[in-house]
Amino acid sequence: MRKPLIAANWKMYKTPAEAESFLHAFLPLVEGHTRNEIVLCPSFVALAPVLAAIKGSAHPAHPHPRIHVGAQNMHFAAEGAYTGEISAGMLSALGVTHVIIGHSERRQYFGETDELLNRKLAAALEKRLIPILCVGETEQEREQGKTEEVLSRQIGRAISQIEPGKLEPMVVAYEPVWAIGTGKTATPLMAADAHLMIRTHVAQLVGRPIAEALRILYGGSVKPDNATSLLSQPEIDGALVGGASLDPASFARIIQ
Ligand code: 13P
Numbered sequence: 001m002r003k004p005l006i007a008a009n010w011k012m013y014k015t016p017a018e019a020e021s022f023l024h025a026f027l028p029l030v031e032g033h034t035r036n037e038i039v040l041c042p043s044f045v046a047l048a049p050v051l052a053a054i055k056g057s058a059h060p061a062h063p064h065p066r067i068h069v070g071a072q073n074m075h076f077a078a079e080g081a082y083t084g085e086i087s088a089g090m091l092s093a094l095g096v097t098h099v100i101i102g103h104s105e106r107r108q109y110f111g112e113t114d115e116l117l118n119r120k121l122a123a124a125l126e127k128r129l130i131p132i133l134c135v136g137e138t139e140q141e142r143e144q145g146k147t148e149e150v151l152s153r154q155i156g157r158a159i160s161q162i163e164p165g166k167l168e169p170m171v172v173a174y175e176p177v178w179a180i181g182t183g184k185t186a187t188p189l190m191a192a193d194a195h196l197m198i199r200t201h202v203a204q205l206v207g208r209p210i211a212e213a214l215r216i217l218y219g220g221s222v223k224p225d226n227a228t229s230l231l232s233q234p235e236i237d238g239a240l241v242g243g244a245s246l247d248p249a250s251f252a253r254i255i256q
Contacts (some may be wrong), residue, residue, distance in 0.1 A: 002215050004231065005171060005238035006255050007039040007132060008245030009045075009072060009100060009219075019046040019192040022248050023053040027067075028253035036238065036255055039098050039132075040245075041070040044086060051095045070098030070132065073106060076119035083242060088127035100240075102158065106179045114157030123159050125166050132171045132217070132240065133158055134196070139178035152201045164206035171215045172198055179220025181242060188233045191218045195235040197212045224253035 012085030014022065030038065042050050047069060054067050063185050075085035091099060101124060102117040117133070124131040135154040137147045151174070159167060174194050180184050186194070195216045203211035218230055230236055245251040 002213065002237045003037050003205050004035065005037040005039060005215055005217060007070065007098070007173075007217065007238070007240045008041060008251055009041045009103070009240055009242050010246060011072070011105070011242060012042070012043060013246055014042060014046055016046045016049040016172075019050050019052050022246075023050065023057070024137055026248035027054075027057050027253060028214045029248060030067075030255055033255060037068065039068040041072050041098070041100055043047070044071065047071060047091075047094055047096055068097045069095065070100060071096050072103065072131075073101045074099050074101075074120060074124060074129075076116070076123040078123070088123045088129050092127045092129055096129065097173075098132060099124050100173075101131045101133050102154075103134045104175055104180060108177075114154055115247055117158050118162075120126055121170070122162050125162065125169065128169075129208060130169045130171060133175050134173045134219070134240070136175040136177050136180075137230035142176070142178065147194065150198050155198060155201055156205060159202075159205065164210055167206060167210055168213065171217060171238075172202075173217040173219050174198060175240060181221070183220040183221050185223075185226050186218070188229045188236070191230060192233040192235040195228070195233075200236070222254060224250050227254040 019037060040050055053067050071091050074088050075082055078089055078172055079087055101120050102112060106112045121131050121133060135151055137150040141150050176186055198216055199211050215237040217238040217240045218236050222239045222241045223244045241254055
């Protein structure tokens with residue numbers, strides 16, 4: 001059984017104070033929820049305040065699920081002269097447990113390549129962070145019938161040279177680029193189809209047991225009103241939510 005994971009990617013939104021006020025409203029809404037693993041990925045400057053707010057709100061009489069905190073990016077090196085960068089070890093020392101790797105916005109605007117993401121993925125696993133590796137085709141690639149080729153290439157290069165046994169914690173997020181922030185969602189069947197391509201390819205590369213246990217999230221215009229139909233697909237193990245995760249009530253509705 002794969003535990004569903006619902007993650008919020010806040011991208012470059014919310015100051016530390018805004019993140020705290022989100023939690024103030026959000027935590028009571030998910031009190032007692034256990035079905036999904038919940039992960040919040042704020043900007044780097046809001047990681048510590050979010051971790052502190054979650055810890056501070058823990059109360060034995062009012063248990064809320066353990067909310068996990070993830071970063072949106074990291075550097076592959078352990079440390080070094082890399083001005084402006086943050087390492088996996090730094091994140092993990094802070095209490096961060098997850099990290100998004102290779103979001104299409106990082107690929108598109110910051111030139112991140114599959115080879116770079118391979119190094120980041122290996123470094124995240126080494127520091128026991130749970131990587132959420134993002135893959136997805138552009139609209140043009142889909143129209144040209146290249147979806148499977150693109151997904152296979154992105155996955156294959158990202159996990160290349162990594163010992164299969166070490167990949168167990170990895171999560172994959174299928175985020176078709178044309179569905180991100182556009183209001184266009186993949187239909188549940190389209191998403192399930194892409195997830196099956198990914199799972200089949202992972203099975204070919206590293207074997208069935210790892211592929212069967214792999215959680216594959218869908219991302220791209222997930223909203224409260226389409227979450228149920230997407231998440232009821234057996235191939236869809238959760239969601240990576242952008243815009244609709246910024247509002248506590250809307251993100252809580254997606255989780256519920
Ligand atoms: P939207 O939910 O805003 O489409 O963003 C999806 C996304 O990029 C999550 O990582």
